Structures are given as C-alpha cells and as structure tokens.
Amino acid sequence: MQLKELLAELSGKGVQLWVEGEQLRVRAPKDAINADLKEFLANNKAELIEWLRSPQISDNSIRLLPIPRTGNLPLSFGQERLWWLSQLAPSSSVYNIPVAFHLAGKLDIAALESSFAEIVHRHEVLRTSFPIEDGKPQHAIAPHLPIQLPVTDLQSTPLKQREQVIQNLVTQAAREPFDLASQPLWRIKLLQLGVEEYVLFLVIHHTIFDGWSFKVLFRELNSLYTSFYSHKAPELTELAIQYADYASWQRQYLQGNVLESLLTYWKQQLDGTISPLDLPIDKHILITSDRGASQSVELSPHLTDAVKELSREAGCSLFMTFLAAFQTLIYRYTGHSEIITCSPLACRQQSETEGLIGYLNNLVPLRIDISGNPSFKELLLRVRRVALGAYAHQDLPFQKLLELPNLGHAKLTQTMFSLLSEEHLSLQLPGIVVQPIEVHNGTANFDLSLSIWEKGETLKAALEYKTDLFSASTIIQMLDNFQILLAAIVKNPEQNLSSLPLFTKKDTRTVPQPNSAPFLAPRDALECQIAKIWEEVLDIKPIGVRDNLFALGANSLLAVRLGDHLQQVLHKSIPLATIFQATTIEQLAAILSQEEYALSESSIAGIQPLGSNPPLFLFEGVGIYYPLVPHLGLEQPIYGLVGELGKGKLSQCDTIEDLAAYYLAEIQTIQPKGPYFLGGVSWGGVVALEIAQQLAAKGEKVGLLALLDTIRPSSRKHLPIAKRLQYHYRQLTQAGFSHILQKVNNRFKKLKKKFSLVYDKLGLEHELVASTNVARLAMRDAYNQAAMKYIPQVYPGKITIFAASDRSESIGEEVTPDLGWGNIAEQGVEIHQIPGDHLGILQEPHVQILAEKLKSCLEAQKLVKK
Template identity: 45%
Template sequence: MMKISKDEILKRRSKLSPIQREILEKRLRGEINSGSQLEVIPRRSQISPTPLSFAQQRLWFLHQLDPTSTAYNVSGFLRFTGSLNVTALEHSLNEIVQRHESLRTTFKMIEGQPVQIIAPFLSIVLPIVDLQKLPKNQLEQEIQRLTTKEAQVVFNLAQEPLLRPILLHLSKTEYLMQLTIHHIAIDGWSIGVFVRELTALYKAFCAGLPSPLPELPIQYADFALWQRQSLQGEKLESQITYWKKRLDSLPCLQLPTDRPRQAIQTFRAAKQYLMLPKALSEDIKALSQQEGVTLFMTLLATFQTLLHWYTSQDDIVVGTDIANRNQAEIEGLIGFFVNQLVLRTNLSENPSFRELLERVREVTLGAYTHQELPFDKVVDALKVERNLNRMPLFQVKFVFDNIALPLLELTNLTASTLNHLDTEETTLDLFLRMVDTEQGIKADLEYDIALFDASSIIKMLKNFEILLNTVIKQPEIRLNELVENLAKVEKKQLTDIKIRRKKEYSNLLKDVQRKAIMTIN
C-alpha cells in the first residue's frame, strides 16, 4: 500500500468543504459511525405529498399543542455596509428558496396523517423599511422594536411561506436584513449552508451571471422518506434496546427553584451571559486534549458537576442536540435534521474529575453511536407520560457550538452575520449554550423565569466558572472536594457581601450624621 505523506493529507483536507471537514473530525473523534455513510439516499419518485421526517414530526406535534407559540421561530441578521444591490439580494433569496424544497414546504393533514406539501414555486418579496431619517438616539430603539416584533409573529405551518425576510435601511450605506424562519425548516448547520449560497449567488447576480451552484443531489423530503424506510426491523430494535437499557428508571433533576413549579408551563424565558477569559478557555482546551476528550465533553462534565452541587443527586441527566447529518448527500441541504440525545452520567462513588471525564466520554460516544433513533421514539419506547409542566426525559439541556459561520464576502459590500434574536420562550428549565470565539468561550444560560430569578442564574454561572478554574488546575480532584471548595467560595462571597453592606450602611449613617450637624450649625 502506497504511503501518503503528511503534506498530501493536509493538502487533501484543505480541499474539503467546511461541512466535510466537520464530518471527518467527528469521525476521527468517534462521534460518527464509519459505516453510516455506506447507505445512499435515493431520490423519491413522488414530489408531494411526502411523510414528515421524525424531526419535523416532533416540531409539528409541539405546534399542534400550542399554535400561538413562537418558541421555534429562528431569527437571524445580516448587516451590510456599502453599495447594496437590493435586486440581486432579493433574487439570491428566491434562488435559495427554489433550490431547497424545505423552504417551500407546508404541512397538512391527509387521511389523519401530517404530510409535507411542497410548492413547485414560491416567490419571496423583500420588504424595505426606511429608517434613514431617524436620529441616532431613536434608531437603535426602533431597530429593536421592529426586529422583536417581526421575530414574534406566529407561523401557520399549513400556510406558506415559513420564512420572512425584511430589510431595514439604516443610512445611505447601511442595511440590516432580518430573516425569520420556523425551526421546522432550518437548523444551525443550515445557516452555514444559507450564508455560503447567498455569497455565491449575490456575486454572480451582481455580475449578471447565472447561478454558479451545482444541482443538489437530493432534497430534504428524499431524506425524510429514506429515514422512515431505513429505520425499521433489526436496526430500529437495536437502537430501542440501547436507549431502553440506558434510560431505565430515569430520575428527574430536583433543582432548587426560586418559585414552585406550576401545573402548566408558561414558556417565558430570559438569559444571562458569561464570557470565559481567553487564558481559561485555552487551559480548558489543553486539558481536553491531554485527557483525550472533546471540549464538549469537558464542559459537559463540569456542567453535570455543577448540577450535582445544586441537586445533591448522583444520577445526572442532561439533553443535547446532535446535527444528525452522517450522509454525504445531505451536507449541503437546508432543513431540520437535528435530533435530541439524552446524556445520563453516574457521579456516584466520589470520582476524580479525570475519572468523571472518562465516564462522560463513554456516555457521549454511546449516545452518538445510537443517535439515529428520534427523540420522540425514545419517549414512546420508555412509555413516558407527557406532562404539561415539563419536558419528557430531561429538563436541562447543554449544547456546544463549534461550527463557525463562513465569512460573507460580497461585491462592493462589507457584510457580517449577527447573533439570532431570542424569542423569549423556552420549553426547558435551563438551557446552557456555549460557543468558542476568538475572545474566549462564551456561554449563555437560558432559564424559565417562572422558576428562577436572574440573581440565581448569575450565581450559577459564576459557580460554573469557579469549577472550571478548579478542574484545569487539579484534574485529580475528587467530586466531594470540588463541592466542598465551591461551598467555601460561596460562603466567602456571602461574607464579603455582608461586610461590604455593613461598611456601606456605616458610611451612609456617618453621612446622615454629618449633614444633620451641618444643618444644626
């Protein structure tokens, strides 16, 4: 066998698309079963109607429970500076809609079953709101008002379109485009696909050229049909058997809340943020590499330690999202592929953090290997009774996003992607999202405001950072020592607060006395 040089390997890797590199890296880490790409997804013979994918079915079902919810509205932004060709931009949006059937899909009931209805053609209009005459002190307020209002408009899944663009004209050379799409049509991976295609199409259309993008090998509905036909028989039973064994007698996290849980969840959410220092972020990466685990696993182990501290439970259950794109044909598709996995870690017998990392690694890789079973089928297999005041199987989720969005390089424009707008709704008690940035690892903790106060969540994030600072220096530290150290730090913080407040009260009293003496004199 011919030996391939390291330079040749690096050369070949550099030619891969960002998504292909991500799949390769996941496979090398053991997160993707190498046999999963051997199956080829065929094109379907019937265009429409077609069955829903399992992921679509999950969101469709939740929409039927609460048709007025905006919890699954995804709203993202592109900021343009320079000479914007609005016609080319609108043309690019419509070309993307025409390329991807998922963006022309609605959902209807036929013979008692929900199905995908795919429109052969759909024309999207890009409305323009002129804000150029507003003074600067009012402009930001109006942007916030308009974008929040747009993000909170409810979608009807039976009516097209399930995406809404709007362009805010801020000044002669400044524009902000907001694109709001229902989650049933898009996921995080899809956003990268969208940005890459928009870049290529806009450049071509500005130059008066046709679309340079190749025809897609399949469409989302092809995947949906293949998924349902593929996940049967022995393959289905193997997946069900694994999850039934793994999640037998699943506990419920008993988090200390600021208010008792209501009979029906209100879905109102808020967020608190944490930016880990660059040095700490690099130390966490170094520890992960040293221990042979991914950054996700190290952060998850620390988060589960934090949950152990708050609940005093050893059996810690956390949900996570998985891209669920293991076939080459679907890497360039826009659609909703994400599945939810349940990660259950045993923290009993006072393990060292190093031992806990190994447990988390085993749990995570086992879940990745059995990721194809849809979350709802796991719920059904375990015969979990659905409750109106909490999510089934898990109430806390952790997601680490390590897929960077591609750069926007557009003709005569400086363009950048901005964070998505929060819908202020949640189906979870807690949802910790983390992302690796150039400045350091950033975290945002979304929480149910019916259960928690902002002060409690701020303290939780501070405790999370304390744990991270401890484990990078002492990976051999035992769980009980970690908990004791955290208790000592929290006690010291409370003492410092009392001392500070006592000084403030004393100074205030002195100030009042001084003013009283001056008044008398």
C-alpha cells in the same frame, strides 16, 4: 468537534474512512487532514471503528436517493413531532429560530434579494408547508415562491429611539408564531439605518431548519451574493437530493433490525428510575409555560485556550469537555449523582445530507453517572464513553425514544447542552462588515439550556431558562459560577468533584462585564430609571445596560451615591453590596425587578473573580480597586470587601479585631485554606493587618500583606515649631509666593472637607461628599475611630508597603518612609514608592506603576504565573 461533525467535515473534504478487519483505513486528498485532525483520529481509533461498524452506518441496503414527487410525501419523524406540538400550542413561538446581523458598508440590496431567491429555489424545504388532509399533515412543496426583500427605512428615526425601535421590530418578528399550513415558514426583513448601515434579520421555523442548516445557508448566501454583486453567474453545484427525499428514506430506514438495534441500546441506557433534578428554582409552579429568556457571557481568551488544551490532553472533543463541566455545575447545585442532559446531534452521516437545509438533527439524552466522587478527568472519560455511544445510535427519533415504557413519567426536558462552531453564524459579504446581534424568541423549551459557540478567539456561553422557574439574577449568578468552575477545573482537572467550588442559590459573586461590549440601550421602564440615575451621578451619557459601573470610572463613594439615589427613586432598600455585585444596569434591573428580590448578606464582591492564581483580597472598598484589574491581568482573581452598618453580624463590630474576624469568615467562603494574599488602602490596610494576625494565630500562611499608603495609627509626629518655621522659610525662598498660595489652597481644601461633614449630617445635598446617608457616614466615622484606637501587635511575617510619594498636604507632620510599621514586622518591611497622592496611586496613570510593583511581589512568591 463532535464525531459526527468531524466525519461530515472529512466527507466534505473528500476524505473517506472505512474498516478493514481490525484496521481503520483513510483515503484523503493532499493536505486535507491537518495535524490536529490526524491526532484526533489516532486518539479515537477504537471509537471510530466502533462507530463505523454501527448498524446505521454498516447497513447500506437502503440508499438515499431522489423519489418521485407524486402522492402524499411523508414528514420526517422530527417534523411530525413538531407538528403535533404546534397543534397543542398554535400561538407558541418556541420553535422559531431567529438570527440578526448588523451590516456596515455599501450593500447591494438587489444582489442580496437575488441570493435569497436562489437559495429558496435550490432548497424545496424553504417552499414547504404542512396542510392537513384527513386529519393528518401533508408535505406540500410549492414549485415556485416569489421573493421580495422588504426594507424598512429608519434613517429619519432619532438616534435615541432607533435602538429601541430596532429591538422591538426584531423581537416582534422572532416571537410571531407561524401557521404551519401556510407558506413560507420563514420571514426576512432589512432595516436601513443609514446610507451604509443596515440590520438584517431572519426567522425560520424549526420544522424546516436546524443548527447545521445555518452553515449551509450562510455558505450559499456568501457565494451567491459575491457572484451577483460581481455580475457573475452563480457557481453552486446542483443538489443531489432534497429534504423530502431524506424524510422518505428515514421512514424506510428506521424499520426492522435497524430500529430494533437502536431501541435495545436506548432501553439499556435509560433503564430504571429517572429522578427529576432539584434545580435551584426561584418559583414553584406546577404547570409551567414556555415563556423564556436568555443571559450570556463571553469567556476570557485564556480560559478558552485552557479548556481547549484540556480537551486535547484528555483526547476528548470540546463538546465532551463542556458537557462534563455543565453536568458538574448541575451536580454542585443539586447533589444528584446521576444527571440526564439532552443534546441535539446533527444526524448527517450520509455525505448527501451535508449540503441540505432542513430539520435533520435529533435530541439524544446523555445519562452520566457522577457517583463515587470522581475527579473531573475521570468524569470526562465517563462522558466520552456515553457521548460516543450516543453518536453511534443517534438516529432513533426522540419521539420514538419517549415511547419507551419507563419514560412515561420521566422528565427529560430539564437540561440541554449544545455546542456550535463559529461557521454556524458566519455571514460574510464582500465590502460589508457583518456583526451578529443577539436576539431571542422569548421562549424556552427546556428548564435550563446551555449553549456554547465560538466568537473569534474566545467562546461565548448562553443560558436559556424558563422565566416561570428562574429569576434573571439566579441565571446571571449561574453563568458566573460556571466560569469560576471552569477556572478551577482547568487549573487542576485531577481534583475530585467535591474539591471544586460549591454553589448555592444565594451565591452572589458576579463577573465584571468588559466596557468594550456593544452598546445596548435600556429596554424597559426600570432600566431607563436606573440608566438616568447612573448618567446623572457619573455625568456620562449615554450609558448602555451592559456597561460596567466601575469601568465607567465609578468608585466606592460614587456607588454609595448611586445607592442613595436609587432608594429615593425606586423606594426600595438597596444594600451597598448589591450595587457592588450587580455592576451593570441589566444585572441590577434583573435583581430589582423581582417582587421579593433577595438582599445580599455578603460583604464580599468579585471585582475580577476569574483566573487560576490565588485570589487577592482588598479591604474597605470595591470600586476603588477596579483600575487594578486590567494591569494585574485575567489570571489574578480580585475580591473587594466593604462593610455596611446594621447588616447582620457586621453591626456588632465595634473594634478592628471584630471587623477582621467578620471579614475573615467571608474570605474563607471563597478560599478555605492559605496561602492568603491581603491588602488595603488607608485604614483598609489596618484591617488587612489584623486579618493576617488572626490567620497567623490559626497557623495559616499569608503569602502577601500589602499596605497601600496605610500609616500606622498614632505614628504621626508633629514637628516642633522651630523646625516647621525653618521648613516654611526654606520652601518660601525656593518657591516664592507660589508656595504661600499652595499652602492657602491646601488649607482651604481641608476646611471644605470639614464643612462637608457638617452639611452631610444636616442632610443637605452638595458636591463635596458622596453620600447623604448619615448612617453610612456614622459607620465610616466609627470604623475610623476604631482604626485610630487599634494597637497593632508584632506581626510574625513581612509587611509590604506601597507609599504615595506626594505628601504635599502633610507638611506639618513627619511620616517615616516605612509609614510607622518598621518595628511591627518580625520579618521586616519592603517599601515601594508610588507616584501620586493618597488615593491617586489607585488611579491612572499611577495605578499602572502600583500594579506592576504589586504583581512583582506576587510573582516573587512564585504563586502567580508570568
């Protein structure tokens, strides 16, 4: 919570704070201050005293009172600035603020319409426009503004088209510019989808609205709708002042000593040369438009809790912690030791302004010194000092700040950060289930803007960006990296910034999207093409653009098929690694939509790259390991590695030793030092063993080497004919004729597999193989041959084996319980039997047992938190 918001919240609860001598005094009703607020007040006593003594708090010579509605009413400084900007770009929607909600339940439309009408009646600013007189804008307030809630009936629209129709209507409303000279400067609409299903969306121009105003609007809407729905009179108290009163007061207040004090502070803060940031832009354009887009991600509950705990321990607000993390991210991308990030502050220190709708907030530039390679905790203290100073001097209008002499050519609109509480978007209506819908106005005021807001028990992060500068894939990657950075910070906030993950524009690790995300239909031709291919290959309909490929049941083989189909339809070369790293239609379309999209040169993909524990690296697969994720937990990072023939150095890997050396270099871009946790299924386990050997030769520690049903090459032994006949006779007497049918069926399966390889080499389509790509099959065959020729040396550590208990197809072979590895490991082998066949141990329900035993092995190393 920011200091200004804390004080406003306390004021709303009847809590008074003041300074007597050197003491901070508090007067509060019973139970108004909980334990967290009490701790925050104690930890921030000195800063609160300084803030309460600041000029704009201590100078009470000009009171905020109602003024006569005669003559020309002035605009606030913020309104004046936005008006001038709108004259320069009248067709822009950059200052449109849209919100939308899905409503499920028996909605009383008349009560909702009456509620909006009452809110418009209560707040003059919602009846305000800015006509021009004598070349200047005037504050014109309509005495009355009739309200009719327009309803569009979409019940007859086919379900397949409805999602796109809704998206088009909401987007169109969000992006349609306002004429500031005409009322109203907001638009509202209700879409009826069913008898008890609606979408409500509202768009308001920033000249009459800000982030805090959402809290006021929804608080009053909740109260009024409840009253009208119950046929009771509204109970809201009359407002003491209106926005026009605030605008007049601001003009009088920001003069003389107050203005001089504010200017002096900001001159000191922004003194000297301000260099532009070298952001990781994809396109170099001299003059950019305000075209923009946004990408978002939800932080895990554990990461949310860890960030909150770090804030409490450091005596900082959540705003300060996330601002420090965002600036660290920019620092790790750019290397700049001084970063300015703007942030909107509420500017509602007076209790009278708490209940106002209107544009009161102000942008302040937060200039942070990151030099000297500080720890994150030290950086957090620097951010705290700067933020508290900005809170105490937040009333200088941004346009006045831009008039400072040294800011004439400085670019302050590169990065912005904001933090919203859940109540900003908390709409509650009796008998209605309300869910917010993401909507964007298609613009961006800053090059990069990070917003954090609460969503239930978790936090959500959205990164808005200028599309003239950045591609969607770069922004998705930055959000991924932001989560990785946060995980590293909360794990050890004492480490220096240079020890935190280093990011570049080519870093392509991605985060799997939860399959429980709201369904979102394809929005353009490219997403429709990809969705159609996914639906055909996976045999699932419909698939949303944010559904995760592997959460839908795909594996590595199906990913290969998808890649082949995409290449045939889109006529673009799509590396297999791209399929593994862009695991949603939205992510893949964002990459492929670029005219010259960057092909990934990495063979490593983040199956689950977040978490505070050391990563687990699994070989020769990505999708096949995805079922492990929910059972190993969010604290366990998991990376998959899979090769592709003809890709850089990988094409030169003729032996297991060469392949292991290549993968080891990839691994160390994620984890430079041990202990390492390695594993692999089938011959991927052979690769894991050789990597462990090479790590041991370098003196690095291997915490776990897990072989998932990997049989040692050349260890299979055929039984003598007499023993094989004896075995079959025993099975026949016990199982009868069903045993013979089982054997025939198994034999038929093997023949089908052999024929499938022949078919595939002829390039024929069939259902037995996952890919028609001969090159990939040749690569798999070459690697299999390399694995069979591999002669493992004695390994100085321990080998942990997870053996499939079902070996019904290996009757003619003798496989020892240790799968042939017993005399290879100096420290012995540990064997776990897992129900299921060779690959079935990685599928439900058997994967649960595999994950449980695998997690126990990791915990035994005391490196995974229980």
